[in-house]
Amino acid sequence: MNLDYNSSSSSDDQFDDMVNNMILYNAYLEEQEDYVIQQAVQTGVAPIIETTQRRSPKKKKKIIPRDRDDANHRLMNDYFVNRPLYTEDMFRRRFRMHRPLFVRLVDAVAAQEPYFQQRPDTTGKLGASTLQKCTATLRCLPYGSESDAVDEYIKIAESTAKECLLHFVRGIRKAFTIEYLRGLQ
Known part of the structure; x- marks a missing residue:
C-alpha cells in the first residue's frame, strides 16, 4: 500500500468542494420546499379560509340534532x-x-x-x-x-x-x- 501524502491537499480540496456543493444544494432544496409549501397553502388552504371570512354576518345559530x-x-x-x-x-x-x-x-x-x-x-x-x-x-x-x-x-x-x-x-x-x-x- 503506497500512500502519497503530497496528493492529500488536492483530495482535501475536492472533498471541501463536494461538501460545499452539497450544502448549496441542500439550501436550494429547502428554498424549493418553502416555495412548494407556500404555493400549497395559497392555492389550497387560503381560498377556503377566504370564503369562510367573506360570508355574511353571523345570524342566530340554528341547532340541528345530529346523531x-x-x-x-x-x-x-x-x-x-x-x-x-x-x-x-x-x-x-x-x-x-x-x-x-x-x-x-x-x-x-x-x-x-x-x-x-x-x-x-x-x-x-x-x-x-x-x-x-x-x-x-x-x-x-x-x-x-x-x-x-x-x-x-x-x-x-x-x-x-x-x-x-x-x-x-x-x-x-x-x-x-x-x-x-x-x-x-
Whole structure:
C-alpha cells in the first residue's frame, strides 16, 4: 500500500468542494420546499379560509340534532373495522391515500392537537370523534369541496369542519415538520 501524502491537499480540496456543493444544494432544496409549501397553502388552504371570512354576518345559530354516535358507528363499519363494508381500493379512491397512512395521520394529529380529542359539548353529549373530525378534513382537502358537504355522512356542522381543517393543518405541521420539512417553522 503506497500512500502519497503530497496528493492529500488536492483530495482535501475536492472533498471541501463536494461538501460545499452539497450544502448549496441542500439550501436550494429547502428554498424549493418553502416555495412548494407556500404555493400549497395559497392555492389550497387560503381560498377556503377566504370564503369562510367573506360570508355574511353571523345570524342566530340554528341547532340541528345530529346523531354523531350513529355517524361514527357507520364510519367505523364502512372503513375501519376488521372486515369493512368498503374495500381498500374504494378507500384509496375516496381518500386518495391508503388506510394505514390515513390512520397514521389521524394518530399523529390527535397526539399534537387537543382539539381532536372527543369531549362532551355544552349539553353533556359527546362531540364528534377524532376519526369523524379527521375524516371531514380529509374528505374536503383532496377534492376542494365545501366544508358543509361532509354534514350528511359524517354529521359535522360546517363551522366544525372549518375548525377541523385549521387544527388539522396545525397538527400536521407540529407532527411532521422535523421529520419531513427539515425543521422549518
